Every structure is written in structure tokens, then in C-alpha cells.
């Protein structure tokens with residue numbers, strides 16, 4: 001018989017628990033996502049965690065890092081293989097086509113928020129299970145106004161979260177026509193410098209040349225700086241689209257810079273691409289750019305790949321773990337609002353019996369009541385009340401049960417009175 005393996009009491013690599021003490025910051029974030037999305041007329045959409053593998057092969061592209069090596073693929077027993085969703089946009093596009101959402105008023109503005117999965121090497125701000133909020137505008141015209149509306153909702157959300165020194169890095173990666181010309185130019189430039197660039201970049205030359213521009217390897221930085229810029233090769237249509245987007249951004253006084261190194265790694269993007277950064281203080285006290293808090297762009301080609309060409313779309317996704325880390329790093333504190341509460345204390349078996357019914361009655365009517373009824377002594381329960389920060393205590397002992405009464409004590413001043421049980425609710429409501 002196989003030897004029993006020792007159980008590993010550790011969450012899976014790159015995946016994390018969110019403990020009760022962390023929930024308040026997540027609650028705040030999720031609430032802000034919902035409020036901001038609704039203010040800009042985005043409706044919520046939810047898609048399943050599992051999708052068919054082919055959706056991402058077609059949508060994101062087979063030669064991308066995500067599809068090549070970062071997906072969690074489930075073993076299949078016949079039929080198509082399924083994956084844990086590595087991103088949200090493809091699934092929303094799938095839902096748009098599947099449910100005929102082109103028939104409702106266009107463009108469709110939707111948002112989603114939830115967990116995504118990529119098999120990457122975990123590092124600061126990068127996890128194998130991570131959370132994103134995504135905003136998409138699908139259908140309607142190929143109008144730069146929608147690119148800007150996506151930028152607006154993303155910036156508003158980050159500003160509402162009190163993140164400061166935000167800036168958008170914008171680029172255009174052109175359409176199939178101008179991008180093809182540019183790619184040739186870029187490859188020619190890199191071919192002459194093959195020996196000076198990193199191994200990954202040598203691979204990128206064959207598979208995904210645009211990604212040469214977002215290489216983070218020190219070796220490649222100088223060469224990158226001298227590379228031809230896609231902006232110079234944009235066709236008149238793409239160049240006007242970018243100009244229009246920038247004009248709107250300027251009108252809105254959103255800080256931005258044109259950054260030719262923003263290429264986003266996925267096949268489905270065309271035209272506008274952007275990423276959002278925040279300036280943060282490093283541990284050494286220097287001002288540096290945060291890792292990208294999110295990014296997005298126009299992805300008309302996704303619908304071509306999924307068989308519904310001619311559908312225009314633009315969107316963005318924000319990394320929630322990164323936002324939370326930046327909120328903490330920049331000292332954005334999230335105050336915990338402590339509501340006044342009352343603490344129920346019971347002493348003895350009879351009091352416990354009566355107390356559990358009283359607890360249920362008070363919760364039912366919306367009273368903020370806490371308890372620690374598993375503890376028996378008065379002093380232990382008073383300590384628990386103190387830990388919970390309760391303002392008032394209701395103390396029910398043998399004598400009180402007998403007299404159908406209860407003691408109401410002010411835990412801050414120590415003063416107390418005895419009241420009839422039937423008057424508890426009215427009295428408490430007045431106090432809280």
C-alpha cells in the first residue's frame with residue numbers, strides 16, 4: 001500500500017487567503033467598483049470561472065505567453081478541454097455573441113469583477129489567482145469617444161480610491177495594415193542587433209515582435225530606446241483615431257504620456273492601448289512608478305477571431321491586488337467605521353436559554369448586537385465585550401430571568417439600570 005503522504009497545510013503556490021482582517025479593504029474596493037461603474041452606466045456581467053480552451057486560443061492568440069504557458073488546463077475525459085479563465089474580455093465577448101447582446105441598445109457597457117488564473121512565477125503584485133475589475137464597451141461605432149469613456153471610468157475609480165499621482169501611458173499599435181509595415185521595420189532593426197538582446201527577445205522576434213518593446217531585461221533597454229516607433233508608421237485612419245483620443249484626454253485634463261513601449265501582449269488589440277500607473281515612494285524614499293495598476297485598449301479584432309467581425313469594442317482591466325498594495329504603500333488608509341453595539345451577557349443555564357431567544361429577536365430587528373455566549377463567567381464575557389468595543393452590555397443572570405428583567409450597563413461609565421425584558425428593544429434602539 002502506498003505510504004500516506006503528509007498533508008500540506010499551505011495554500012497553493014501563488015494563491016492566497018483573504019482573512020477577516022483584510023476584508024474591509026476588499027469591501028471598500030468592491031463597493032467603489034460598483035458605484036463608479038454604475039455612475040458611468042456600466043451594468044454588471046458575470047461569466048463562469050471555466051471556459052473552453054479554444055476561446056482563448058482564438059481570442060488571445062496561440063502565440064501569446066498566456067496561451068502558451070500560463071493557463072491552468074483541466075484534464076478532460078473526451079470533449080473539449082477547459083481552462084480556468086486567464087482574463088475576462090474574451091469571455092465577455094463570447095457572452096455577447098452567445099446571447100445576441102448586439103440586439104439590445106448599443107454600445108453595451110458592462111463591467112465584471114472576480115478571480116482570474118495564470119500559471120506565472122509569483123512575485124510582488126503578481127499571483128496565480130488574482131482579481132480584476134474589467135470595463136467593456138462593445139458594439140456601436142468605432143468612435144474614439146468610447147476609448148476615452150473607458151479611460152474615464154478607470155481613472156475615476158482610482159481617484160475615488162484616493163490614489164494619487166496617476167498617469168496614463170498611451171500608445172497605438174495600429175491596424176492590420178499599418179502594423180504589418182511597422183513589424184517589418186521593427187524586425188529589421190532587431191535583426192541587426194540579435195546578439196545584443198536577451199534570449200526571450202530572440203524568441204519574440206519569431207513569435208510576437210511587438211513584445212520586443214515591453215522587454216524588462218536590462219540588456220535590451222538601450223536597444224529598445226533606439227527602436228523605430230509605431231506612431232511614425234500609423235496609417236491616416238489609426239493616426240487620427242489616436243489624435244482624437246489624446247484630444248479628449250487633454251480636454252479632461254487627465255495626465256498622460258505617449259509611451260511606445262506599451263504594446264499589451266495579446267493579439268486582439270488594435271489602435272489605442274494604454275496602462276495606468278501611480279507614482280509611489282520606494283523603500284529608499286525615491287519616487288518611482290508603481291507596477292501598472294491596469295490597462296486596456298481597443299479590441300475590434302477579438303470579434304473577427306470569434307467569427308463576428310465588424311463589432312467594435314474597447315475595454316480595460318484593473319488588477320485589484322496591485323491596487324490594494326498601492327493603496328497601502330501610498331498610505332491610503334481605510335477607516336473602519338465602528339458602529340455602536342450592545343453586548344449580550346448571560347450567566348447560568350436558564351439565562352442562556354432565554355438569552356439565545358433574545359439574541360435572535362434583537363438581530364431580527366436589526367440591532368447591532370454581539371455576544372460570547374460560549375464563555376460562562378461574567379468577567380470573561382465582559383473582557384470579550386471590551387475587545388469588541390461594545391458601548392452597552394445587557395446582562396442576564398438567574399435573578400433577572402426569574403424577574404423577567406435584564407441589566408443594561410453602560411460599559412464606558414459603568415452606570416447601570418434594571419429594565420423589564422419586554423422593554424429591551426425600545427430601550428436599546430434609543431441608546432444606539
Ligand SMILES: [Zn+2]
Pocket residue numbers: 174175176177178179234235236237238239
Ligand atoms: Zn492603421
Ligand SMILES: [Zn+2]
Pocket residue numbers: 197198199200201215216217219220
Ligand atoms: Zn529582451
